[in-house]
Amino acid sequence: MDNTIEVKGMRKVFGRKTAIEQVTFNVEKGEIFGLLGPSGSGKTTTIKILTGESTQTDGDVNVLGMDSTRFGSSDFKSKIGILSDNSALYERLTVHDNLKLFCKLYNAPLKEVDVILKEVNMEDERTTTISKLSKGMKQRVLLAKALIHKPKLVFLDEPTSALDPGNAAQIHRGLQKLNEAGTTIFITTHNMEEATELCDRVAFLNNGRLQELDSPGALRYKYSTHAFHVETFSGKRLVIDNEPENAGQIKELIENGEIKAINTDNPTLGQIFLKVTGKELVS
Amino acid sequence: MNVQRISAIFEKDMKDFMRNITMLMMPSISIILALVYNGMGIGGGEDEYLIFTIYVIVGVTFSAVTSVCMVTMMAEEKEKKTLRGLMLSPASFVDIITGKSLVTGLITFITLVISLLIIGFEPLLNVRAMLGLILMFLFFLMLGIGIGLFAKSVAAASAYSMPVMFLFGFTPMIELFGLGEDSIAIHIAGVFPIMQAVELHDTNSWLPLGIIAIWVIAAALFTYICFKKTRTDD
Numbered sequence: 001m002d003n004t005i006e007v008k009g010m011r012k013v014f015g016r017k018t019a020i021e022q023v024t025f026n027v028e029k030g031e032i033f034g035l036l037g038p039s040g041s042g043k044t045t046t047i048k049i050l051t052g053e054s055t056q057t058d059g060d061v062n063v064l065g066m067d068s069t070r071f072g073s074s075d076f077k078s079k080i081g082i083l084s085d086n087s088a089l090y091e092r093l094t095v096h097d098n099l100k101l102f103c104k105l106y107n108a109p110l111k112e113v114d115v116i117l118k119e120v121n122m123e124d125e126r127t128t129t130i131s132k133l134s135k136g137m138k139q140r141v142l143l144a145k146a147l148i149h150k151p152k153l154v155f156l157d158e159p160t161s162a163l164d165p166g167n168a169a170q171i172h173r174g175l176q177k178l179n180e181a182g183t184t185i186f187i188t189t190h191n192m193e194e195a196t197e198l199c200d201r202v203a204f205l206n207n208g209r210l211q212e213l214d215s216p217g218a219l220r221y222k223y224s225t226h227a228f229h230v231e232t233f234s235g236k237r238l239v240i241d242n243e244p245e246n247a248g249q250i251k252e253l254i255e256n257g258e259i260k261a262i263n264t265d266n267p268t269l270g271q272i273f274l275k276v277t278g279k280e281l282v283s
Numbered sequence: 284m285n286v287q288r289i290s291a292i293f294e295k296d297m298k299d300f301m302r303n304i305t306m307l308m309m310p311s312i313s314i315i316l317a318l319v320y321n322g323m324g325i326g327g328g329e330d331e332y333l334i335f336t337i338y339v340i341v342g343v344t345f346s347a348v349t350s351v352c353m354v355t356m357m358a359e360e361k362e363k364k365t366l367r368g369l370m371l372s373p374a375s376f377v378d379i380i381t382g383k384s385l386v387t388g389l390i391t392f393i394t395l396v397i398s399l400l401i402i403g404f405e406p407l408l409n410v411r412a413m414l415g416l417i418l419m420f421l422f423f424l425m426l427g428i429g430i431g432l433f434a435k436s437v438a439a440a441s442a443y444s445m446p447v448m449f450l451f452g453f454t455p456m457i458e459l460f461g462l463g464e465d466s467i468a469i470h471i472a473g474v475f476p477i478m479q480a481v482e483l484h485d486t487n488s489w490l491p492l493g494i495i496a497i498w499v500i501a502a503a504l505f506t507y508i509c510f511k512k513t514r515t516d517d
Binding site: 074107 | 288295303
């Protein structure tokens with residue numbers, strides 16, 4: 001499997017503070033990779049190193065087959081798209097003018113402006129000045145700006161944090177469509193549902209250290225107690241371990257028609273994160 | 284250097300400039316000053332103070348229009364984080380600076396032409412004076428970019444612009460303070476770009492152009508260092 005991102009022993013130190021400590025991971029070509037962690041865990045620093053906005057103190061970082069010394073090149077920059085806390089728009093210009101500028105900077109056809117505006121559901125606002133848009137609308141234009149040149153790799157730092165559930169869902173569909181077209185997506189989020197729905201694999205970052213890395217399904221299985229949670233019509237709540245000797249007990253409950261609900265223990269990514277790090281994802 | 288990227292930045296900055304009231308006001312300073320001097324009877328080609336007045340106008344234009352507009356543009360881009368977007372795009376340092384400089388250059392050129400048409404421009408119609416003007420434009424441009432990048436906010440950039448305007452733009456005015464010719468302030472001011480440009484009219488030497496060129500190199504270095512620092516968060 002080709003790796004779009006290869007990080008080995010990455011370390012980042014700011015003065016006396018170590019922001020990232022010996023982080024190693026790969027992102028495979030065409031996958032959606034999620035980096036989860038609370039504020040201050042090092043997610044944004046990681047994205048900044050991967051996009052060339054910052055340089056690692058130690059370790060090897062390779063993105064799209066280029067090492068970090070080439071992250072300033074036009075070739076590298078034309079292949080990536082970024083939506084981060086450093087992304088911004090020209091407030092006095094219209095939505096169309098903003099996107100037209102980036103179309104030209106990335107040498108993309110100007111017709112892409114209307115295509116991408118439709119994808120982020122902003123086609124009715126093309127002549128609106130940015131300063132008149134809501135925060136959520138601005139976020140959608142920023143996303144359009146990051147995707148307008150059809151990058152091979154997209155970095156999204158909390159892409160739906162300012163959006164309502166409807167718009168977030170629309171963005172998710174757009175990202176999935178983009179991913180199906182072959183774009184690799186690196187996403188950081190606090191939103192566990194978003195990570196579960198979108199990501200092929202997720203990594204947990206805590207205090208600058210990577211603590212888990214796997215698919216959401218595999219992590220949920222790994223941290224599941226594999227027990228059955230049974231609720232009966234008489235109001236009892238039973239936890240039955242998934243062991244052969246308990247099969248009879250479950251069979252009996254079914255035969256007696258006592259089961260109101262039965263679920264397997266399936267922790268959310270947030271619960272797993274709490275278990276692994278002792279911290280909530282959203283403080 | 285990429286012409287398409289430069290023209291995209293130029294087009295964007297031109298639109299932005301036309302919607303920025305503060306920047307639109309800057310060219311009026313030197314035009315009004317030229318009208319005031321003209322009203323005082325200075326100009327017309329024969330006046331003994333003509334060269335002095337021309338360089339006051341040139342200094343004010345370069346500092347108030349070239350430098351201050353550039354400072355404002357860069358500081359605003361930096362404060363609102365749009366500069367990072369440009370830096371992360373395939374546009375190079377040269378593309379970004381050239382695109383922005385074309386806007387400032389055009390506004391400076393229009394302002395200077397109008398102001399000099401009012402006050403007189405005959406003494407500038409020679410190769411050395413023209414070269415001096417071009418070098419001074421580059422100096423004030425680089426200084427503006429550097430200060431804009433160095434400042435943390437638009438407000439800080441405006442505060443930094445003031446001493447620059449007075450030191451470099453209004454340098455000829457020091458002669459009106461009645462300081463003696465041996466005054467250290469006069470000697471120091473004498474090596475400033477505008478004073479060297481005035482000096483060009485009193486000598487056949489190319490040394491004043493050399494000194495202005497050194498100022499340009501120093502300002503370019505300052506700008507480059509500030510740009511490198513702005514590009515990353517290290």
